Amino acid sequence: MKKFLSKFTGRRRGVDDLVFDTLNVIFMVLLVVVMLYPMINTLAISFNDATDTVRGGIHLLPREWTTYNFEHVFGEAQVLQAGIISILRTVIGTSLSVFCTAMVAYTISRQYFVLRKFTTLIFVLTMYINGGLIPTYLLMRELSLIGTFWIYVIPHIVGIFQLIVTRSFIEGLPETIFESARIDGAGEWTQFIKIALPLSLPVIATIALFFAVFQWNQWFDVFIYNSSYPNLSVLQYELMKVLQNSNASLGSGSAAGAFAASQGGVVQTVTPQAVRAAMTIVVSVPIICVYPFLQKYFVKGLTLGGVKG
Amino acid sequence: MSLQQTPTPTAPNPSPKGSVKNPTGFKLFLRRCKEQRVLLYMSIPFIIWLIIFRYLPVAGWVMAFQDFRPARPMFEQDWAGFKHFEFLFTDPRFMEVMRNTLAMSFINLILGFVTAISLAILLNELRNVTFKRIVQTISYMPHFLSWVVAAGLVSAALSMENGIINIILTNIGIIDRPVMFLGIGEYFWGIIGLSDVWKNVGWNSIIYLAAITMIDTEQYEAAEIDGASRLQRIWHITLPGMRPVIVILLIMNIGYILESGFEAQYLLMNPMNMDYAENLDIFVLRYGINMGNFSLATAAGMFKTVVSFIFLFSANSIAKKLGEARLF
Numbered sequence: 001m002k003k004f005l006s007k008f009t010g011r012r013r014g015v016d017d018l019v020f021d022t023l024n025v026i027f028m029v030l031l032v033v034v035m036l037y038p039m040i041n042t043l044a045i046s047f048n049d050a051t052d053t054v055r056g057g058i059h060l061l062p063r064e065w066t067t068y069n070f071e072h073v074f075g076e077a078q079v080l081q082a083g084i085i086s087i088l089r090t091v092i093g094t095s096l097s098v099f100c101t102a103m104v105a106y107t108i109s110r111q112y113f114v115l116r117k118f119t120t121l122i123f124v125l126t127m128y129i130n131g132g133l134i135p136t137y138l139l140m141r142e143l144s145l146i147g148t149f150w151i152y153v154i155p156h157i158v159g160i161f162q163l164i165v166t167r168s169f170i171e172g173l174p175e176t177i178f179e180s181a182r183i184d185g186a187g188e189w190t191q192f193i194k195i196a197l198p199l200s201l202p203v204i205a206t207i208a209l210f211f212a213v214f215q216w217n218q219w220f221d222v223f224i225y226n227s228s229y230p231n232l233s234v235l236q237y238e239l240m241k242v243l244q245n246s247n248a249s250l251g252s253g254s255a256a257g258a259f260a261a262s263q264g265g266v267v268q269t270v271t272p273q274a275v276r277a278a279m280t281i282v283v284s285v286p287i288i289c290v291y292p293f294l295q296k297y298f299v300k301g302l303t304l305g306g307v308k309g
Numbered sequence: 310m311s312l313q314q315t316p317t318p319t320a321p322n323p324s325p326k327g328s329v330k331n332p333t334g335f336k337l338f339l340r341r342c343k344e345q346r347v348l349l350y351m352s353i354p355f356i357i358w359l360i361i362f363r364y365l366p367v368a369g370w371v372m373a374f375q376d377f378r379p380a381r382p383m384f385e386q387d388w389a390g391f392k393h394f395e396f397l398f399t400d401p402r403f404m405e406v407m408r409n410t411l412a413m414s415f416i417n418l419i420l421g422f423v424t425a426i427s428l429a430i431l432l433n434e435l436r437n438v439t440f441k442r443i444v445q446t447i448s449y450m451p452h453f454l455s456w457v458v459a460a461g462l463v464s465a466a467l468s469m470e471n472g473i474i475n476i477i478l479t480n481i482g483i484i485d486r487p488v489m490f491l492g493i494g495e496y497f498w499g500i501i502g503l504s505d506v507w508k509n510v511g512w513n514s515i516i517y518l519a520a521i522t523m524i525d526t527e528q529y530e531a532a533e534i535d536g537a538s539r540l541q542r543i544w545h546i547t548l549p550g551m552r553p554v555i556v557i558l559l560i561m562n563i564g565y566i567l568e569s570g571f572e573a574q575y576l577l578m579n580p581m582n583m584d585y586a587e588n589l590d591i592f593v594l595r596y597g598i599n600m601g602n603f604s605l606a607t608a609a610g611m612f613k614t615v616v617s618f619i620f621l622f623s624a625n626s627i628a629k630k631l632g633e634a635r636l637f
Contacts, residue, residue, distance in 0.1 A: 020539050024431055028444045031428075034507065035447050037473065038462035056471040100355060107352040114341045119352055122359060128564060128618055131366020132610030133590070134597040138379070139366055155362050158355055188347040217455030220572065224598065240457045243464070243576065276465075280458050287453045292446050303519040 039284070046070070046281045050274035069278040072270045078230060079238055079279075086216060086234040086283075089152040093215040098208050100157045102200065105166035106192045120167075127160050137224065146225045149232060152215070159214075162207040165301050169203035170196050206301030209294045213287060239279045245272060373608035379601075393608035403592070403609070409498075410588040414569035416502040418562055424510045426555065429517035430543055448511025456508075456572035463504045464577060467491055491577060494585035501573055516558065517551055524550035556633045564621030567613045589613050 040060055045053050046069055048062035057063070073079055107113055108120050131139075145151040173196070181191050197204070219236035226232045291298075342349060373393055375386040397403045428448070435441040451459060466473050467490040475487040490496050528546050537545065571590040578586040587595075589609060597606025 016538055020434070021436065024434055025440070027431065028435065028440070032444055032447050035450060035511070038466055039450070041473065042462065042465070054470075058471075059473075103351050104355045107348045110348060112345075113348050113352075114338060114345055115349070115352060115356075119356060122356065122364075126359065126363040128621060129367060129614060130363065131369050132607065132614060133593050134603050134607045134610060135366035135369025135372065137598065138369060138372075138603070139362070143361075154358075157358065188345070188351065192351070213453050217453075217457075219455065219457055236455050236457045239461070240576065243457065243461050273465075276461055280461055284454055284458050288450060291449065291453045295446060295449070299515055299519075302515050 039288075042277045042280050045274065046277035048274075050269050050271045053274060054271065066268070068268045069270055069274045070282075073275060073278045073282065078233070079235070081231055082233045082235045082238045083282075085149070085232055086236070088149070089218075089234065090212050090215040093153045093156060094208055094211040096153055097157050097159060097162075097211045098204060101159055101162045101207060101211075102166055102197060102204060103192065104158055105163050106170055106196045107188075108163075109167045109170035109196075110188075123158070123160055123163055133224075140225060147229050147232070151225050152218070152221060155221075156211070156214070159207065159211060162210055166200065166203050166207060169200055169301075173199050202297050203301055205294055205297040209291065209298055213291075216283075216287060235279070235283045239276070239283055242272065242276050242279055370607060370611045372604050373611050375604055377604040377607075379603065389604065393605045394612070396605065397608060397612070405584060406587050406589055406592045409585055410567055410569045413498050413501055413574070413588060414566050416498055417505050417569065418566070420502045420506055421509065421513060422555070422559070422562075424506050425513035426517050426551065428510055429514040429521060429551075430547055432514065432518060433521045433547070434539065434543075445511065448514070450511070451508040452512035454508070456576060459504065459508050460573060460576035463500070463507075464491060467500070489581075491579060492581040494582040497577070497582045497585040500577065501570070504573055504577075505570070516554060520551045520554040521547055553633070556628055560621070560624045560628055563624040564617055566620050567617050 041058070044058050044060055044062045047065055047067065048058050049064035049066045050069060052058075052064045104119070104123070108116050108123075110116065113119075130136075140146050140151060140155075145154065177195055177199070178191055181195055186194070217236060219234060219240050222232065222234050222237040223240070227237075372386075374389060374391070376389045376392075377386055432441055432445060435444070454462075467475070469475060469487040469489050472487070474490070475484075478484045479487065490500060524546065528550075529542060532542050532546060567589055569588045569590075571588070571594075574586050574588055575591055575594075578591070593606045593610050593613075596602045596609070
């Protein structure tokens with residue numbers, strides 16, 4: 001037992017230490033279970049026959065394997081359309097935001113820039129002052145952005161937190177590189193494109209992740225501005241509608257409102273619960289697959305922003 | 310286009326001492342603007358963007374003092390004075406909304422701080438680096454999920470039919486039969502607090518872990534030689550070492566005291582728990598967007614921002630007086 005434990009805990013010094021380390025490892029294992037169980041359970045339900053799920057008892061693995069829930073979800077034109085918009089807003093929104101934020105960050109990282117202090121101040125102030133929902137809504141209406149795709153992109157082209165993180169990073173780059181470029185006749189634009197951007201890749205990866213997660217997870221702007229434009233809906237909003245509908249039937253059986261479809265003689269059904277599980281997996285998998293690979297970048301980026309911001 | 314208009318390399322020295330002409334004040338400013346026009350082209354479009362999208366809505370606060378009708382232009386509205394504020398502060402529903410907002414953000418603040426700091430300390434005590442990294446990676450996962458997904462997972466876990474929480478609690482005998490957790494208003498604040506911890510504890514611990522790694526390791530060695538136990542080392546070295554970061558984050562979070570979150574409450578709310586779930590943001594949404602009472606909703610939103618600002622500055626100056634780290 002002792003040997004087994006020391007595998008996890010490494011070196012140990014006394015009995016106290018051993019007890020502490022053991023409890024700590026047990027706690028961490030519990031934490032991991034709590035973090036992962038809801039997602040694994042949802043995954044199991046999404047691959048389990050919907051009518052069988054109602055019987056209960058599905059925890060970590062599906063009991064009656066089926067891909068029908070996903071077929072049903074992807075069979076809906078509305079979901080496919082929402083998926084396209086989700087991907088578009090993530091790709092376009094992220095690339096535009098990263099480029100614009102990095103550009104502003106470059107200008108305010110130049111110590112000699114005349115508007116450096118002013119620009120920094122008015123950007124940082126917006127972290128604490130905002131007009132709120134209603135004035136913003138009316139502004140979007142005045143600008144005729146409601147009912148367009150651009151309402152997902154234009155209001156977010158510069159992220160304040162991302163700006164501060166990027167500025168701190170560029171300020172940390174050795175000034176001599178920029179100086180020698182200037183001696184070689186490089187203008188500000190060249191210095192930004194050819195030096196600042198390539199050398200800032202770690203921080204660019206970080207802010208790209210932040211923007212991408214924001215765009216992919218956003219549903220509120222769809223709900224507020226574009227709820228009457230179904231062709232501009234996104235996956236998260238479709239999931240939200242499924243969720244609200246099954247919340248509305250809270251208390252009544254989750255088999256209520258089951259859809260049935262005949263497929264080659266076999267009747268297969270889906271329930272709101274199964275649809276919800278399959279949709280949850282569809283919207284979560286892209287993010288879960290991406291973030292672990294960017295971990296070292298965002299940990300560094302977050303620390304940088306936190307210390308200097 | 311003459312050749313001279315190609316971007317000239319700008320001199321990084323703010324005062325050109327050696328130059329023949331030595332202009333001062335506004336003239337110098339203009340000259341430097343001309344020199345740095347590429348930097349200006351790169352930033353001014355975004356300054357204009359910022360003013361339109363972030364500062365113009367603040368000017369919309371004027372609506373809080375009007376009886377705003379959307380069909381008319383902004384300055385041809387009927388003035389209402391402080392009518393909407395008077396209505397808010399005498400409205401029993403608004404008082405309930407304030408209670409919910411303060412309660413939920415206070416619970417989230419305390420719970421969030423304690424759990425994130427504890428997790429950072431415990432992660433730091435793990436000796437196996439690989440195990441530590443795996444735990445960390447998994448603990449960040451919920452942060453990247455949307456609140457829509459998180460709320461779905463929470464309501465599934467709390468569900469009366471096969472919800473894992475009900476299954477565990479009935480099996481260990483704490484409750485006799487399944488409880489409809491989301492149908493009981495009194496439980497709502499706790500549910501929000503714990504959901505928030507589940508979603509963000511790993512993420513929030515990053516900054517504290519970074520603070521711990523900045524602590525001088527010699528202190529730990531010295532304490533070990535003096536025979537200090539693990540818990541003593543945590544209490545006397547790790548915690549004091551994290552103090553500046555804790556104070557700064559506390560100030561920042563006190564500035565957001567009326568910001569109890571919106572998505573979690575909105576998505577987990579139902580008619581049964583609404584009296585405990587409705588917070589300021591939902592109130593603004595309900596009055597403004599759903600009922601079209603723009604002026605009242607703006608008044609409530611303005612109240613939120615102004616109070617947050619006051620809280621932020623008070624917390625900052627208190628920290629300053631106590632000689633602690635501060636935000637600005």
